[in-house]
Amino acid sequence: MKNRTSNYVTPDAVRSTLRRFRRLRMTEPLRSMVRETELSTNDLIYPLFIVPDEKIRKPVASMPGVFQLSIDETIKECTEVHSLNIPAVILFGIPEHKDEQASGAYDENGIIQRAIRAIKKEVPELLIITDVCLCEYTSHGHCGIIKDDVILNDESVELIAKEALTHAQAGADMVAPSDMFDGRVKAIRIILDDNGFQNLPIMSYAAKYASAFYGPFRDAAESAPKFGDRRSHQMDPGNSNEALREVEQDIIEGADIVMVKPALPYLDIIRRVKEEFIMPTAAYNVSGEYAMIKAAAEKGWIDGERVMMETLLSIKRAGADMISTYFAKEAAALLRNNIE
Ligand code: PBG
Numbered sequence: 001m002k003n004r005t006s007n008y009v010t011p012d013a014v015r016s017t018l019r020r021f022r023r024l025r026m027t028e029p030l031r032s033m034v035r036e037t038e039l040s041t042n043d044l045i046y047p048l049f050i051v052p053d054e055k056i057r058k059p060v061a062s063m064p065g066v067f068q069l070s071i072d073e074t075i076k077e078c079t080e081v082h083s084l085n086i087p088a089v090i091l092f093g094i095p096e097h098k099d100e101q102a103s104g105a106y107d108e109n110g111i112i113q114r115a116i117r118a119i120k121k122e123v124p125e126l127l128i129i130t131d132v133c134l135c136e137y138t139s140h141g142h143c144g145i146i147k148d149d150v151i152l153n154d155e156s157v158e159l160i161a162k163e164a165l166t167h168a169q170a171g172a173d174m175v176a177p178s179d180m181f182d183g184r185v186k187a188i189r190i191i192l193d194d195n196g197f198q199n200l201p202i203m204s205y206a207a208k209y210a211s212a213f214y215g216p217f218r219d220a221a222e223s224a225p226k227f228g229d230r231r232s233h234q235m236d237p238g239n240s241n242e243a244l245r246e247v248e249q250d251i252i253e254g255a256d257i258v259m260v261k262p263a264l265p266y267l268d269i270i271r272r273v274k275e276e277f278i279m280p281t282a283a284y285n286v287s288g289e290y291a292m293i294k295a296a297a298e299k300g301w302i303d304g305e306r307v308m309m310e311t312l313l314s315i316k317r318a319g320a321d322m323i324s325t326y327f328a329k330e331a332a333a334l335l336r337n338n339i340e
Helices: 002-006 011-015 021-025 028-034 071-083 111-122 154-170 184-194 212-220 241-253 264-277 287-298 304-318 328-339
Strands: 044-050 057-059 067-069 088-093 127-132 174-177 203-208 257-261 281-285 322-325
Touching: 021 028, 044 071, 044 111, 044 328, 067 071, 071 111, 071 328, 088 111, 111 127, 111 154, 127 154, 154 174, 154 184, 174 184, 184 241, 203 241, 203 264, 212 287, 241 257, 241 264, 257 264, 264 281, 264 304, 281 304, 287 304, 304 322, 304 328, 322 328
Parallel strands: 044 067, 044 088, 044 322, 088 127, 127 174, 174 203, 203 257, 257 281, 281 322
Antiparallel strands: 057 067
16 A cells, blocks of 8 residues: 555645545435445345244234234245345244154144145246254254253254255255254265255354354344354354365365355454355354344434444454355345335
8 A cells, every 4th residue: 555655645735635535425426426335135034934724923022013923924925025136035934743863853744844835836037045053943943953961062053964965855045054063064965965855045144153153143043042042053253264275175075155244243254254265155144233233223222224234334344255144135125125
């Protein structure tokens, strides 16, 4: 930087303030021409929580505007999402029954598998990503199988790979393992390839932190652990170099898109991951980030719409190519109105 400008920065130039940054800020057309980062509807992924039964649209108390939806209501929601030009949804399922083996997760007639088939039938153009984890399906709310108070890695990974395969067989377009167990991307890649799904991409939650920002999600997905926490598999918030090792490992194992999660408190990680690997990079703007903005806006303490757009833009500026966010519909509507 110094070398590039030193020719121009003579004492005279400084005195006469030749460089006036405000010149390009004076009007909106100017500002829009020099804007370095822009948010697009194409960047957005909308999360959905799917429950059994029919005609269910149950508000999630800690996430205003977010609902648990039965499959028929999910179809309506997907039609709306598609009409807003949002390219993708990510699905979370709440099963009829939970058990120690998370059997609802890899049941070919499970809640998510049925939902995928229904969405594909009614809104075929919408890209379906599925969250692959056991926590919504285990009776104890942990992401894997437990023995003697330890969350087992390899045994859980086997079930997680089975779960991913049933999602693919039901018609999912992409699977997104969110468990953070070791070796799961490889296991999923192998089982998908062995069953003819060589072209189905994996978006791995590669650097996922043990975060308090998931609180409202666990209400929505009914997946709070009944005891203990997720610190034996999710990352320690103090670590940054380790995130690069996690991401590198997932790429080696076959991840096509790598995700950092949460987004806002980890913008530095998004930036490092993007710069280091130059991979398609996703960020998850999680439930707690959403809830904070909604709550402050409800109180009239901030301008909710502007803070939402600034937040999403900042996640992109940090290096994310796509953002999973509960704001997707609102942001897409705003972006559309701005164009019209
Ligand atoms: C695990 C999963 C979680 C989220 C996405 N996938 C919760 C967890 O790890 O406890 C959190 C998303 C959010 O907070 O919005 N299946």
